[in-house]
Amino acid sequence: MTLASSLEDFSLAELFRMIDQGHKSGRLTIWVSANSPTSETQTCYIWFRQGRVVAASDRPDGQGLTSKIVEKNWLSQRVIERLHGLSSSEIPLGLALKMQGALQAEQLNWLFMSQMQHIWKLLEFRTGRFDLDGKASLPSTEMTGLSTPAMEVVLSGLRTLKNWHALADALPTPDSAIQNITPGQPQIRLNAREWQVWEFAKGTVSLQDIAIQLNQPTTTIQQAAFRLMLAGLVEEIPLVVCKSSLPSPVDELDMLAPATSLSDLLDKRKSETAEKSRVSPSLLQNLVGFLRSKS
Amino acid sequence: MEILRIVVTGTVGAGKTSFIQTISEIEVVNTDRRATDETAQLKRDTTVAFDFGRLTISPDQAMHLYGTPGQSRFDFMGDILIRKAHAYILLVNAHRPQDFRDVRRILNFMNQRVQIPIVVGLTHMDYPDAWTPDDIILALGLFDTTRRIPLVQVNATDRTSVSNALIALIHQWTCSGFGSSVRLR
Numbered sequence: 338m339t340l341a342s343s344l345e346d347f348s349l350a351e352l353f354r355m356i357d358q359g360h361k362s363g364r365l366t367i368w369v370s371a372n373s374p375t376s377e378t379q380t381c382y383i384w385f386r387q388g389r390v391v392a393a394s395d396r397p398d399g400q401g402l403t404s405k406i407v408e409k410n411w412l413s414q415r416v417i418e419r420l421h422g423l424s425s426s427e428i429p430l431g432l433a434l435k436m437q438g439a440l441q442a443e444q445l446n447w448l449f450m451s452q453m454q455h456i457w458k459l460l461e462f463r464t465g466r467f468d469l470d471g472k473a474s475l476p477s478t479e480m481t482g483l484s485t486p487a488m489e490v491v492l493s494g495l496r497t498l499k500n501w502h503a504l505a506d507a508l509p510t511p512d513s514a515i516q517n518i519t520p521g522q523p524q525i526r527l528n529a530r531e532w533q534v535w536e537f538a539k540g541t542v543s544l545q546d547i548a549i550q551l552n553q554p555t556t557t558i559q560q561a562a563f564r565l566m567l568a569g570l571v572e573e574i575p576l577v578v579c580k581s582s583l584p585s586p587v588d589e590l591d592m593l594a595p596a597t598s599l600s601d602l603l604d605k606r607k608s609e610t611a612e613k614s615r616v617s618p619s620l621l622q623n624l625v626g627f628l629r630s631k632s
Numbered sequence: 633m634e635i636l637r638i639v640v641t642g643t644v645g646a647g648k649t650s651f652i653q654t655i656s657e658i659e660v661v662n663t664d665r666r667a668t669d670e671t672a673q674l675k676r677d678t679t680v681a682f683d684f685g686r687l688t689i690s691p692d693q694a695m696h697l698y699g700t701p702g703q704s705r706f707d708f709m710g711d712i713l714i715r716k717a718h719a720y721i722l723l724v725n726a727h728r729p730q731d732f733r734d735v736r737r738i739l740n741f742m743n744q745r746v747q748i749p750i751v752v753g754l755t756h757m758d759y760p761d762a763w764t765p766d767d768i769i770l771a772l773g774l775f776d777t778t779r780r781i782p783l784v785q786v787n788a789t790d791r792t793s794v795s796n797a798l799i800a801l802i803h804q805w806t807c808s809g810f811g812s813s814v815r816l817r
Contacts, residue, residue, distance in 0.1 A: 340767050346730035347771075355770040507733060516744065540744055572740045572773070577711045616636050616718055621802050623689045624636065628795040 340469040344369070348507045349460055350491050352467060354567045357487040360388040364473035369465035381459060384475050390490050391429075392479040393452040399478040402430055405448055412439055421478070432482030449483040457494035463503035488568060489525075495564050496528060501556070508559040509544060509573040515562050516540035516574045523570050534561040540574045634693045638801070639713050640683075641700040641738055642723030643731040647755040647788030648699040649683050651723060655794045656685025656697060682713060695798075714742055719749040719801050723786065724768060727759035732771040739772065749805040753786035753797050 340355075349367070356365070365383040370376045384392045394401030403417050412420075417434065424433035431448060434440040501508070509515065517538040527535065530553075537547045544562055548555040565571045640648045653660050661684040683699030698717070700710050714720070720742065724735050742750070752772070756762055763771070765783050774781055784800045787793040 340763065341761070342729045342763075346728075347732070351733070351771070355767070358773075358775050359766075359770045506730075513737070516740065569773075573737055574744050575737050575741045615634070617634060620634050620636055620689065620693045621805065623693055624687075624695055625799055625802055627687070627689050628799055631791070631795065 339471065342467060344462060344465040344467065344503065347467075348504055349462075349467070350495060350504060350563075350567055351507060352469075353487040353491040354569075356385055356469070357388045358569065361469065361471060362386050362388075362475075363469055363471040364475075365467060365469045367459060367465060367467045369459060369462035371462075371464075378465075381455065382479075383456060384473075384479065385487060386475060386484065388488075389484040389486050390453070390456070391475060391484045392481070393455045394476075394479045395455065399476045402448060402452075402479050402481065405451060406434075406440070409444075409447075411444060427477055429480030429482040430478050431480060433477075435482070445481045445483060449481045449485075452481070453485070453490055453493070456490055457497070460491070460494050460498055461500045461503055492525075492564055492568060495560070495567070501560060504563070507563065508556075509562050509566065510575070511545040511548075511555050511559065512543050512576055514540050514543055514574045514576055515565065515571040517570065518572050519570055523568070525568055525570075527565075527568075530557065530561045531565055534558055535565055535570065538565070538571045543576055636693075636695045636719075637698065637717050638695060638798070639698050639700060639717040639720035640723065641710075641714075641720055641742070642753075643725060643728070643734050643738070645728070646723035646725045646731070647753075647786070648723055650788035651721070651753075651786070651794055651797075652683045652685035652697045652699050654789055654791055655687060655798070657688060658686050660685045710741075711745065714745050717746065717748060719805055721751055721753050721797060721801055722781075723753045723755050723788065724772070725756050726754045726762040726765075726768060727756045729763060729771065732768070736772050739774075749801060749808055751782045751784055751797065751801045751804055753784055753788075755786050755788055757785050 340352075342352075344367075352365075355361070362385055365385065367381045367383070368378050369381070370378045379395065380397070381395050382393065382397070383390060392402070396404070403414060406412050406417060407414050412434070416439070417430070420437045420439055421430050421433050423437065428436075431440065431445045435442065435445055495504075498504075515534070515538045517535070523535065533551055534547060537550075542550075544558050545555050548558040551558065562571065562573070566573060640651050642648050649660070682701055683697075685697040685699075687695045687697070689695060698713050700713055722735065722738060722742075725731055752768075752774075754762075754765060754768060765785075769775055769780075769783065782800060782804050784797050785793075786797045
């Protein structure tokens with residue numbers, strides 16, 4: 338089962354939230370190009386297991402991790418192949434090399450972080466496509482053995498993201514509020530700005546008003562609110578743009594529907610005011626019977 | 633006259649007007665105006681006020697259907713419609729992932745104002761690039777069991793399909809314990 342779309346329609350950040358919350362596994366292929374029609378398309382691959390990122394590479398041949406180790410002069414390609422051959426092919430290459438004593442934990446951390454940085458760069462691309470193949474197998478040769486939740490990867494990336502152009506449409510609007518949707522305090526680590534914004538997550542204060550109160554640019558508050566949304570801590574709540582004391586159009590149409598004359602309308606208005614509308618079980622039963630008979 | 637008020641909401645082009653037209657016994661009171669912004673590229677006419685349809689069940693019972701504005705969903709008009717509603721159907725165009733975040737906003741807007749029965753109707757599921765119901769649930773943030781909402785597939789131009797969506801809504805109503813007597817806010 339694949340999940341595909343363009344990055345213009347559905348951002349990578351939102352996709353990572355889906356993958357995390359849906360505990361999805363498989364290979365995500367992303368084709369991106371710089372925001373010019375003449376620029377060359379790059380292909381990137383990210384692998385997930387149960388909603389956690391396990392590897393990322395820009396090479397289709399499964400040699401991305403090996404090439405990084407060789408580039409760092411930690412091991413030669415021949416040694417890597419020989420040591421990996423001593424382990425089961427299902428064991429991640431990084432873990433296999435560590436078990437053989439050829440690499441240290443810090444080196445694996447560096448390699449994994451290098452893969453995460455590759456993902457963070459992708460967040461800046463506005464133009465491109467993605468395809469998540471849920472049946473693709475995990476490539477042991479690209480895996481360090483480390484993994485991290487997709488949500489944490491994207492949150493870390495967004496905290497250092499300089500160019501938010503690709504996510505402009507995904508941000509909550511300045512006239513929206515945010516509402517806390519989790520009981521108690523957040524269980525994930527937030528930065529200072531996110532904490533400040535989270536304190537306003539009561540569904541009543543617009544982001545632009547939060548910005549004024551915190552003396553920050555509105556975009557900064559929108560970005561922090563977006564990260565809280567991705568983390569599953571808050572939801573965006575649109576605020577009604579204006580209030581009106583005009584007669585309800587619903588009332589007008591309710592009267593118009595069954596009325597046949599002006600006197601009917603006036604009588605109807607009086608009775609509607611006097612009697613609050615209720616829905617009885619018989620109405621629901623009759624409606625179901627009616628719909629079944631007419632369909 | 634006992635009236636059941638159902639709001640049909642969703643993003644532009646999700647099928648709200650068609651849904652009401654398909655089931656209404658009267659010609660839909662349709663306040664469509666020619667769209668003048670980018671919405672016009674997607675849909676020649678879009679609802680700037682709201683649609684109204686009616687189904688008479690018995691001499692003293694009727695169902696009224698209200699389609700929310702397509703463009704300004706969060707203005708006072710939409711607010712009034714929602715507060716008067718007994719239940720609502722949220723239509724989601726399954727092959728337009730770019731609309732999912734707007735659908736999520738509509739859901740949040742609704743949830744903050746009313747606690748009434750709801751079903752999500754997935755339209756355009758026959759398109760080759762339509763997302764699966766499971767993925768749409770994730771995209772809308774409805775994976776959590778506390779936020780789980782029934783999903784039905786809807787062909788907004790097919791009377792049987794629209795009827796089935798309404799029956800699912802009533803089923804949701806009875807299952808969710810909204811009781812035998814619902815009082816309007």
